[in-house]
Amino acid sequence: MAEVRPVSEPRAATIATIAEEVGVSVTTVSKVLNGRSDVASETRARVEASLDRHRYRRRTKRPPTGVEQIDLVFHEFDSAWATEIIRGVEVVTAAAKVDMVLSQLGGTHRPSSQWLESVLLRRPLGVLLVLCNLTEPQWRQLRRRSIPFVVVDTDSATSASVPTVGSNNWNGGLLATRHLLELGHRRIALISGPEDVLCSQARAAGFHFAHDEAGVTVDPDLLWYGSFYVDAGYEHGMELLDRADRPTAIFAGSDMQAMGVLRAARQLGLDVPADLSVIGYDNLPMAAWIGPALTTINQPLRDMAGTATQMLLDLARGAELSTSRVDLVTELVVRESTAPPRERG
Numbered sequence: 458m459a460e461v462r463p464v465s466e467p468r469a470a471t472i473a474t475i476a477e478e479v480g481v482s483v484t485t486v487s488k489v490l491n492g493r494s495d496v497a498s499e500t501r502a503r504v505e506a507s508l509d510r511h512r513y514r515r516r517t518k519r520p521p522t523g524v525e526q527i528d529l530v531f532h533e534f535d536s537a538w539a540t541e542i543i544r545g546v547e548v549v550t551a552a553a554k555v556d557m558v559l560s561q562l563g564g565t566h567r568p569s570s571q572w573l574e575s576v577l578l579r580r581p582l583g584v585l586l587v588l589c590n591l592t593e594p595q596w597r598q599l600r601r602r603s604i605p606f607v608v609v610d611t612d613s614a615t616s617a618s619v620p621t622v623g624s625n626n627w628n629g630g631l632l633a634t635r636h637l638l639e640l641g642h643r644r645i646a647l648i649s650g651p652e653d654v655l656c657s658q659a660r661a662a663g664f665h666f667a668h669d670e671a672g673v674t675v676d677p678d679l680l681w682y683g684s685f686y687v688d689a690g691y692e693h694g695m696e697l698l699d700r701a702d703r704p705t706a707i708f709a710g711s712d713m714q715a716m717g718v719l720r721a722a723r724q725l726g727l728d729v730p731a732d733l734s735v736i737g738y739d740n741l742p743m744a745a746w747i748g749p750a751l752t753t754i755n756q757p758l759r760d761m762a763g764t765a766t767q768m769l770l771d772l773a774r775g776a777e778l779s780t781s782r783v784d785l786v787t788e789l790v791v792r793e794s795t796a797p798p799r800e801r802g
Contacts, residue, residue, distance in 0.1 A: 630663025
């Protein structure tokens with residue numbers, strides 16, 4: 458009887474076999490894997506195509522530094538909003554005895570090749586990206602080095618293949634506007650973030666839906682877009698409120714914007730909430746302490762950050778995620794800055 462031998466599994470590709478297939482040196486393949494910029498674009502494309510065909514993933518161990526780290530990357534972090542994200546991350550990393558490396562991209566939404574080279578050399582447990590994302594070649598390079606990444610994305614714009622934690626912006630816009638309409642307001646202004654940012658669009662869509670639901674027409678002259686910062690709230694607030702047909706309520710795209718609106722109202726001698734109702738977005742800690750205490754939409758920033766960090770640590774330790782997209786709920790928090798409109802004499 459003939460001996461039956463088991464069929465052997467095909468051998469996994471090595472850097473050497475990739476180099477031989479493409480016709481380049483082992484050093485060149487290694488440079489591509491490490492995200493080095495000193496490789497010609499055509500050569501890089503051929504090496505990456507070969508790596509993809511072979512589903513190459515490096516299996517080397519992490520350097521024995523004795524300290525486990527994650528990289529927390531912001532597009533920028535010059536606001537109280539970013540502080541809430543950092544605190545949410547710290548709760549999880551402290552419990553897991555993992556350090557955090559903090560960096561920011563100066564307002565851009567894509568990391569540079571220099572940033573990627575640094576990450577690939579340090580080999581953290583994983584990368585947590587806040588309001589920024591990787592290009593497809595960048596995330597392929599991280600995955601080949603077994604460095605997972607998760608995105609905290611209030612835009613809800615991330616690809617379904619990228620693990621992401623966000624929040625329901627449309628519902629937030631709906632809840633804020635419903636509250637003002639139920640109080641009796643009919644001239645409600647919207648001051649939102651940049652018009653080309655998806656979270657701004659989603660909140661504006663909720664704003665419009667609430668008006669449609671109540672049978673109230675939206676005045677297009679009351680729709681304003683800008684940055685999410687205090688100065689935008691102040692500048693747009695001054696323009697909206699210093700006119701005869703001013704709105705009786707303003708829904709601001711962030712608590713920071715709402716603070717700017719409150720300053721504009723004070724400067725123009727308007728009482729909040731008697732002459733003007735103001736509602737913000739995010740529920741930053743300061744919202745409860747400013748005068749009047751701000752009605753706002755709670756976007757659970759700390760919970761979003763903590764959920765994303767736990768997902769990242771789970772991936773780093775080889776676990777499979779039950780879902781690649783988590784959207785946390787938004788809720789209305791009623792305080793002192795909203796009230797029924799007062800009749801004008």
